[in-house]
Amino acid sequence: MRGSACRVSSCRASNATRGAHRASTPTGGRPPVPRRAPPVQRARNRPGFGAFQHASLRHSDATLGHHPEPPMLTASQLKGLRALVIDDIREMRSMLRDTLAEAQIKDIVLAPDARTAVESIRSAPFNLILSDYDLGPGTDGQQLLEYLRQERLLPPGGLFFIISADSTIDRVASAAEMLPDGYLVKPVATEQLLNRIEEALARHVELRPMYAAVHAARFDEGLAQCERFLKAGPRFRVELLRHMSMCQVALGRWDDALLTYRAALKVRSSMTWASIGIARCCLAMGDIDAARQRLTTILKDRPYHAGAYDLLIELLERTGDVEGALKVATRAAEHIPSSVRSRRQAEIAYLADDFEIADTALTKVVRQTANAITRDSRNSALLAQVSLARGDPKRAMQLIAKEASERPGDARTQALAAAIDVQAWTALRRHDEAADAAKRLERAFGVEAEPRTRLLIAKAAFTAGMTAQGMKVLDEAVKAAEGISTAENASTRALAAKVLADAGMTEQATGVVADRSEEAAKEAEAAVRKLRAGAFDEAVEMVNLALPKAPEHTGVLTAAVEIYLMTMRLKGVRPDLLAQVQAALTRLRVRGTADPDRLKRMNAYLQKLEAGVSEPVAEMPDVAS
Structure with missing residues (x-):
């Protein structure tokens, strides 16, 4: 499909952007408590690592480098927080508790393992959770976050930070799977920890109405809150654009979502979530090739991005390419060693009748989760x-x-x-x-x-x-x-x-x-053939049945517009068809996924009809051409 705006290539993260996420160095204080884990393996020079190291795994304006830092929270705001510290080593629990106490946080609960933590969370919600990644036998910090999200035990605006002695890319990418609010590598300086917590809390305090609406799946309200905050000024612009696109996708407003993702990339071209969002819009609009091309480019640059793997697997499953989906799922499991990835690999291997791979992957999952709360x-x-x-x-x-x-x-x-x-x-x-x-x-x-x-x-x-x-x-x-x-x-x-x-x-x-969208595309093609045979009313009826099955499919929309235009040219203008043509052309024009020459000719036809000119416009394109 020529001229598709979905085909913009993904950009690599700049060194300046990665520099905004550089690790803070310890500034003194208590010496770190020795861990049972092996020495920290540094991976700063490995591809893709800069996007994760010591970084908040949510996107905030602090990463943009041109926006002033959010204001410090007041002592009363910090004092009112309820915090949970989870670590299997008593000395580390005590150290983190003392660090939080220095920030005037008074209500602090300590837990030695995930099960104790869940019991505490069920009794009363926490605003802030600090969890070690390695929690001894059973559930680790990543599995705990997975369980809390699954059971909806994290309140709107609740923060979850993972702390680990391991900074290797495999570990960080695995942790990123569940989108914690931050991943910090030990030893963590007091100033570094408090700055990160304070920055995230300031954002959540200010945007609380938006977070609450999205958390409750009130997407219309969430969208309105995003628009309200964006009109108020540029603060937290990226976070608001991210949640705005989430609401638009949930509401099926693909045209608006595409514009939002583009707006986010104008702020910073390296934001992978926005590029993946454009690929999702392309897929929803029926531009399979553009979606595949964009996702392939993303994974070439960032082979540890779980979201890109997931969407590419979805695309391949929808097109019936199970073997291709298995290859992608296997790559994902190799780059991101988590039970979630292994389970997905096993499911697809079962579909592909590759029972050896399915057996190996599932045996691994059952063993990993045997004593975990995510079992x-x-x-x-x-x-x-x-x-x-x-x-x-x-x-x-x-x-x-x-x-x-x-x-x-x-x-x-x-x-x-x-x-x-x-x-x-x-x-x-x-x-x-x-x-x-x-x-x-x-x-x-x-x-x-x-x-x-x-x-x-x-x-x-x-x-x-x-x-x-x-x-x-x-x-x-x-x-x-x-x-x-x-x-x-x-x-x-x-x-x-x-x-x-x-x-x-x-x-x-x-x-x-x-796939219903592919089914609708075939029905639209059949409607075009009816139109060419002179069966105008039947063609309109057929395309009317196809549209609800794939209302965002570019090909179906284009066929509908041309059928409506040709029918009105030869049988007279109908207000209902004219309104549908105007709406569809607006959507095709905004999203930029239709062939620009064809779109121009369709607009010319529409203008002639609106002006009451009966003669045909030259070179009206055939839908099947």
Whole structure:
């Protein structure tokens, strides 16, 4: 697609930008407490490291180098904070407590591990959490943050800092996966820690209404708050643009989101989140090639960026390239060694029938999370499903039986156990046991669970011969995923297609995995063919059906405009079609994704119609050309 504004290449971070994030050096005070961890491995000269080291992993105007620092918080504001310090070494807990006390923070709770921390957080929320990365056996600091976000235990404006003795790029990139408010490398000077906390708190205090609205998923209100703060002045401009784009994407306002991402890149061209945002807009608008090109460029420059990997995987899944998605997921797991990355790699490997990779990755995830609060029975269930695919039903039952015995009151885990048992006993030709497991499975049909768990239940239903019930569960899972996110929708559809294909329902599998935007594009092309055959009313009716399926798809929008224009030229102006043409042309013009020459000719046609001129404008483009 010529002239696409989605094709602007990504820019590398400048040395000046990275310099704004340089590490502070200790300025005295207590000597650092010896750690069990090996000596800090310096990685300042490794590619991509400058973007992370000692940096706030959220984007604030402090990184721009041209904006005055936010004002110091008052003593009363600091005194009113409630802080939680988590470290498995008592001396470190005491040292951090004393540091916070120097800043007049009085309400400070200490926790030696993640489980104790969660208990404290459940009892009353904290404004500030400082957590060591290494918390001894069990849950580490990154897994703790993952759990708190998943369970929505962090209040709006609550801050979470990770502190670690390890500054290697693998560790920092892994920590960045959950977007903490900062990552600090030991030894941390008192002044450095307090400056970072104070800077983040000042931002959150001032922008509290915006954070509260976004946290509560009130995106219209969040958008209004962002606009209000931006009109008030340039303070926190980048943070506000980031949250504005989040709200616009959540509301499906892709045109506005594209403008916001461009505005952010004008402030600083190296902001990767904005470049990824443009790629997401391109994908939503149907410009697959532009989205792929931008993401590939980002990952070439920043091979540790989790968000770019996620969106590229989503793109490949949506286009049916499972092998390509597996290659990308494997690269992500190598660069960012976290259980989240390994789990994603395993899911895609299972879709690609690469059960060896899936087994290895899931075994790693189950081992890493065995004693963590992020332990999830779905990991063992998927590993059991992989074992079934590898012809080992006994191992599959052993894996899920352990989970079921340790979580007897968890309905989801028991449903997964029934699903695995049905398939395993059937594979072993133990029909009586399979029938008993099928009875348990029937009770699981009504269990509330996320889409991918529902799909494993549907797979077991097909194995048990309960085809109608399985299709009902599968359809419910696919519909539920559509309301969660585009990424969840893509991965759920891909898994649903595999479940159906494994059950011998190839035709249904093809229908499930089809991307609605691509389906709409084909329908728009068919409408154009009707137009060329002189069936104007039928062409309008067909394109009207295609538009709601992909209202942001550039190709569908362009086809609709041209069909409407040609119909009105030959059959007379219709106010409803004229209004749709005007709105669509405005969107295409603002986003800049349509061919500029074609857009110019369509605008000329529109002006003639609005002026009441009946003769055709020369060289009206064919949609199919």
